[in-house]
Amino acid sequence: MLKNKLGITNEMELAKEEERISKIKAKAMLENDFFKDKKAGTIDSLLAIHCFLFEDIYDFAGKLRDVNISKGSFRFAAAMYLPAAIQAVEKMPQKSFTEIVEKYVEMNIIHPFLEGNGRSMRLWLDQILRAELRAVIDWSQVKKEDYLLAMERSPIKDTEIYLQSLGCF
Numbered sequence: 422m423l424k425n426k427l428g429i430t431n432e433m434e435l436a437k438e439e440e441r442i443s444k445i446k447a448k449a450m451l452e453n454d455f456f457k458d459k460k461a462g463t464i465d466s467l468l469a470i471h472c473f474l475f476e477d478i479y480d481f482a483g484k485l486r487d488v489n490i491s492k493g494s495f496r497f498a499a500a501m502y503l504p505a506a507i508q509a510v511e512k513m514p515q516k517s518f519t520e521i522v523e524k525y526v527e528m529n530i531i532h533p534f535l536e537g538n539g540r541s542m543r544l545w546l547d548q549i550l551r552a553e554l555r556a557v558i559d560w561s562q563v564k565k566e567d568y569l570l571a572m573e574r575s576p577i578k579d580t581e582i583y584l585q586s587l588g589c590f
């Protein structure tokens with residue numbers, strides 16, 4: 422259970438509020454030129470996205486985590502290496518669709534935040550796609566289970582998330 426600014430102590434209730442607030446924020450972001458002064462594919466842009474989505478909920482909004490975390494049997498980048506690792510990912514090229522998917526998969530392996538990585542990173546990915554390829558993913562066409570499975574397998578092979586995204590351009 423994460424400490425939060427809303428004073429919620431029930432996990433289900435927190436998840437519901439988190440979803441409600443972050444959806445309003447994401448909509449506002451896209452309607453209000455949020456991305457205008459942010460460079461696509463940068464750490465600054467990802468931190469700003471996370472901050473905007475979660476600033477009313479968590480103290481750690483827009484801040485890199487300082488603890489190790491895992492999901493399933495996969496442990497994300499060790500907190501100790503996070504500042505260096507995220508800089509290396511920022512420098513990855515993002516000109517082609519293949520390069521952008523590779524960069525997204527690497528950023529997921531970093532998993533910079535304690536919570537809200539998926540939501541922040543999908544907005545970050547769409548900003549890169551818009552800037553570089555004039556395209557976005559239609560997330561309404563992506564089945565959540567298929568996406569999650571592809572992300573779970575992506576540290577071993579990124580082909581599945583590549584094909585999923587390609588089908589939803």
Ligand SMILES: Nc1ncnc2c1ncn2[C@@H]1O[C@H](COP(=O)(O)OP(=O)(O)OP(=O)(O)O)[C@@H](O)[C@H]1O
Binds near residue numbers: 569
């Ligand atoms: N086993 C795994 N291995 C690698 N990546 C994973 C694994 N499980 C989940 N992920 C990735 O982590 C993201 C979830 O991270 P986190 O809970 O921090 O983000 P969120 O925004 O709260 O969740 P969501 O993406 O479900 O909206 C997923 O979207 C997926 O990209």
Ligand SMILES: [Mg+2]
Binds near residue numbers: 536537538
């Ligand atoms: Mg989560």
